[in-house]
Amino acid sequence: MKLKYLISVLAAGSLLLSGTSAFAAAENIIINGQTAQIPADMGSIKELDDRTFVPIRFIMENLGCQVDFIDDTKMAVISSISCTYLIQEGNQTLFVLPDQYEKTENIPMDTAAFIEEVELDGQTYGRMYVPIRFLAQAIGYEVGWDEATQTVTLTMAK
Template identity: 30%
Template sequence: MKKFFTGLFLTSTLFIATPADAATPQIKIDDVVVKSDTAPEQKNNRTMVPLRVISENLGAQVHWQDSQITLSMDQATVKLNLNNRTVIKNGEKEQLDVQPYMKNNRTYVPIRFIAETFGSQVHYNEGKVNITTEPLRIEDEKI
């Protein structure tokens, strides 16, 4: 009986002591929650997100050709391959901290790289990720 209560106590302690950071981060773009059928993941201390959902919500186009993925928006272009840390960003080679990978038919990429490539800022706050985009300008007026 003593072992039963000890086990019960330890189990309940684990549920109470679970850190809030272990929860799946919520992702917003300009304070609007991004809906996706797959959740972001943590890999090597980086937040990995489904490529198409984030890219298209930022206004980028996604194009697959053979095994290469091309993202484009305005004058920014990124070419990447699965399981390869080397990307070509606006004609220049760069190395990612974490390579893109496929899981459940979704390509995951580091959120900061994708957001900053397309001129956005990434802010983390208590398990929430908010991406802020540059405001639209017409004749130097913010809209």
């Protein structure tokens, strides 16, 4: 009886380990045909509620935007050529502030950004994660998903 239990535990453990390594190996994003690997100190791809989340600084800087973070309000300020975007932890709205005299737009999201704390070199840092499909489409990118390779593809919309 104990032997069956031990074999079951070992088999379950090996399945968990193989699933983890398969996911960890698939942390790729292709942006306009170029593979963009997320550096380990910037975070990783997260799956939550059937959504793919990525670290906001990594993805937005790779899409040509500047990202600043306001600690007090837990809000990211994303600056592109034509707009400024605001996204806040726990808030399901993307605020779009056009650079010209256009009307401010609030775009509802079906999920909220979240912050994950990580420790690097004895310091604690926060990493804001955002739903990649929603945010990339909001700034004008087409988003694809390759199930076989678990790869997200972003291409500037024409």
